[in-house]
Amino acid sequence: MIRDQSGKNGLAATGQSGKKPSLLRRLPSRYSVITFFIALLIVLPIISLFVLAMGGDGQSFTHIVKNVLPRVGPTTIIMLIEIGVLTAIAGFVSAWLVSFFDFPGRRIFSWALMLPLAVPTYLAAYGFVEFFSFTGPIQTAIRAIGGYTSIRDYWFFEVRSTTGAAVVLSLVLYPYVYMAVRAIFHFQGAHIVESARSLGAARRRVLVEILLPMARPAVVLGVTLALMEAINDIGAMEYLGVETLTFSVFNLWLNQDDMAGAAQLALFLLIVVFVLIRLERWARKGRKLHDERTHSLKAHYQREGLTGWQALAAVVFCALPVAFGFGIPFFVMAGYALDYLGEGISPQLLEALATSIAFATIAAAVTMVLALIMVYSVRVSGSKMTEFLVRIASVGYAIPGTIVALGIFLPLAMFDNYFDGLMRQGFGFSTGLLITGSGATMILAYVVRFMAMGEGSADNGLRKISPRIDMASRSLGKTSLQTLRKVLLPILSPALATGFLLVFIDSLKELSATITLRPFGVNTLSTYIYDFASRSRVEETGIASLIIISVGIIPVILVMRTMLDRR
Amino acid sequence: MRLYLAVAIAGMFAGLPIRADASGDQGEVNIYSYRQAELIAPLLEEFTAETGIRTNILFLKKGLIDRVKAEGRNSPVDVILTVSIGRLDNARRAGITRQVENPKINANIPAQYRDKQNNWFALTTRARVIYASKERVAQDTITYEELADPKWKGKICSRSGQHIYNIALFASMIANKGEQFTEKWLAGLKNNLARKPAGNDRSQARGIFSGACDLGIGHAYYVGLMQTNDKKPQQKEWAKSIKVLFPNSEGRGTHVNVSGMAMAKYAPNSQNALKLMEFLSSAKAQELYAERVFEYPVKPGTKISDIVKSFGKFKPDTLSLEEIAKNRKAASRLVDKIGFNDGPNS
Helix, strand or coil, X not given: CCXXXXXXXXXXXXXXXXXXXXHHHHHHHHHHHHHHHHHHHHCHHHHHHHHHHHCCCCCCHHHHHHHHHHHHHHHHHHHHHHHHHHHHHHHHHHHHHHHHEECCCHHHHHHHCCHHHHCCHHXXXXXXXXXXXXXXHHHHHHHHHHCXXXXXXXXXXXXXXXXXXXXXXXXXHCHHHHHHHHHHHHHHHHHHHHHHHHCCCXXXXXXXXXXXXXXXXXXXXXXXXXXXXXXXXXXXXHHHCCCCHHHHHHHHHHCCCCHHHHHHHHHHHHHHHHHHHHHHHHHCCCCCCCCCCCCCCCCCCCCEECCHHHHHHHHHHHHHHHHHHHHHHHHHHHHHHHHHHHHCCCHHHHHHHHXXXXXXXXXXXXHHHHHHHHHHHHHHHCCHHHHHHHHHHHHHHHCCHHHHHHHHHHHHHHHHHHHHHHHHHHHCCCCCCCCCCCCHHHHHHHHHHHHHHHHHHHHHHHHHCCHHHHHHHHHCCCCHHHHHHHHHHHHHHHHHHHHHHHHHHHHXXXXXXXXXXXXXXXXXXXXXHHHHHCCCCHHXXXXXXXXXXXXXXXXXXXXXXXXXXXX | CHHHHHHHHHHHHHCCCXXXXXXXXXXXXXXXXXXXXXXXXXXXXXXXXXXXXXXXEEECCCCHHHHHHHHHHHCCCCEEEEECHHHHHHHHHCCCEECCCCHHHHHHCCHHHECCCCCCEEEEEEEEEEEEXXXXXXXXXXXXXXXXXXXXXXXXXXXXCCCHHHHHHHHHHHHHHCHHHHHHHHHHHHHHECCCCCCCHHHHHHHHHHCCCCEEEEECHHHHHHHCCCCCHHHHHHHHXXXXXXXXXXXXXXXXEEEEEEEECCCCCHHHHHHHHHHHHCHHHHHHHHHHHCCEECCCCCCCCHHHHHCCCCCECCCCHHHHHHCHHHHHHHHHHHCHHHCCCC
């Protein structure tokens, strides 16, 4: 954390005493203006939601309060709590084990624990239902062993339930927690643990009194991302038969023809998320999380070797999430792919692959550039208003993709038509749908949806760098821009690369916004899969599903390599 | 920083100028479709072979109507293809369709299967039937009303009550029997469920195959898809374990939903759009389409596929589609009200 003890933010406050106060005073406004416009672009769908919400006549209000919230509210809350607990435990414990202990397979687990991140939630849901279904391998084996013929002869758990959904989502979302905790342990944990141990502190004491508090912000960051992704999910929820608030948003909009009611409910959801995040930040206000000795951990750190049952327990704990979160969906899809291998890979599939990679790369690059500008602007200007906008921009991740897509599409199409009208009137020619007719809206949707990851990574990276470094650079006569380029960027690059890859993976998996926004002739891997899945013929997407998972794996491994040791 | 900004802006506005040609090229027609492109591909190939008009198809889902509405007069879309009466009616009410007066189409598609003002036309009908276990269900006739009979307690499987297909079924019940009756009926049906509503229609067939339930609610055409699934022969087994019952055959008939088409209000290639719509209503296309999707063609006298014939005799409910559309909202609210999707024991 870069807050200085006076409670003021960033360099503007501390910079007043610098060598060139006039320059420093002038700078913030320029940054604030740029940030303001970037943030505006990113909160565009939220503004759209507000506009849509105004259009209602309140006719659905009673219905929502009486018939929807009492059922759907508790389901949503229970599922989120379950996901929060599960991802926190799985992510924290596995990161703790991998960071501080040595046991068989540790180095493999170190990156393998990230693999489930490459599996889209809709594929995970499908894979789990298939794997644990009546005709899946487990139940078939149970029947073979027990000599049963009907599902009524034995008890078996149901994946299609609230808890089932929570488990499935947790298994592919815990890597957000794992990654964040792993990073904080990597950069800050080792030397403290070493000193504590050398002073004779017991393992449990180190864990409870040092590591847990240290990891808390990372756990919160990871859990927040996981929960926002769970909240915005509709594909997996529909398939698993779980009615969350997002399900109701779609139901109001599509079945009950109440766009305004849907927008109101979506906003309500968003406000709840926002308040929760603010509460958390408020709760840890005043704590100094910034550690200036970030570079003290290095190769000489000696992990504590585990043997016997402790080693076994560690292996099992790390293996389970990987086996379930990655292994099961991969196994199911690979089975399908084998059935269809004879048909080979179609040219359309290759084209979809190329399109996916191109869009995801551009989206990730744009997101990181914008995130860096925003985050740096907050650091330099210390403007509360700017910070607030940046925070709101990140909450966009909790909005379902389809809603984000419409929230972008509606105002931009309005602009397109307005501009087209002007051109027709003034110059007698039509510009058509200048922006919305191109793939630019898809990029924008990805940027908006995944800014939370871009902003989070850039922010975390920047917070780890002491403001004294900026001050040193500035006092040597460098401008803030030069400071960013020459001094901060090189230190920041791992954090930025992490953000880039996270946005890349998520853009690759993105389905709902893509399908709503794509122009003629544009197919991505996820729309290719959806084309089949929506006709309940997921088995025909085996190859495409494997490709989407595999393309995701490469950046997952890269994330770990950029972020962590290269030993 | 300026460099970064330039890159960002270039990426967003100039980097991907993929645009459908909406300039009125004589040789093409643009389609937005709720139906998977692959299902329609053979039809469109046939159309292109006959007329020389190229087709561009974009598969969309939730948000199709809002997108066309926002695109306004610059929308590239000519023809909208969709499934379910709910979506056709939504399109009409959103004002994104135009009236089409064409003697050929009118002759092919009976009045019952098109909008009063010819804003949309049905292409095929699909029956919402009951899948019944061959092994455990003796009776060969059934009514929708009977599904609420306590004798089926713990024996019925269904997908989400809020799915557009079920909403249409429930709306038809409201139109036929009134809202009060439907509420009681839905509550009875909910109590008879074997498990929480989830999955798709096919999952309900698997439910019967597994022994979890004896009856399932689903569209008949999935049975055809399962019977012919050579890649997953396992699904043939599921299909074998069930028989198709057409509810209310001795009464008002079985509830039918439709797949259909509409011409976009601002269709840039309206002449080609009309040709495509004429083609889709023709005997040849009707036969090809119905055969491929295992549905019933709307043009009277069109040959029905052997598999569809094997499901048995089918008497459709003659209730107008508009009546169903009108009651969709009420149906969806009833599903919320009784907590249908929470499943039994709640």
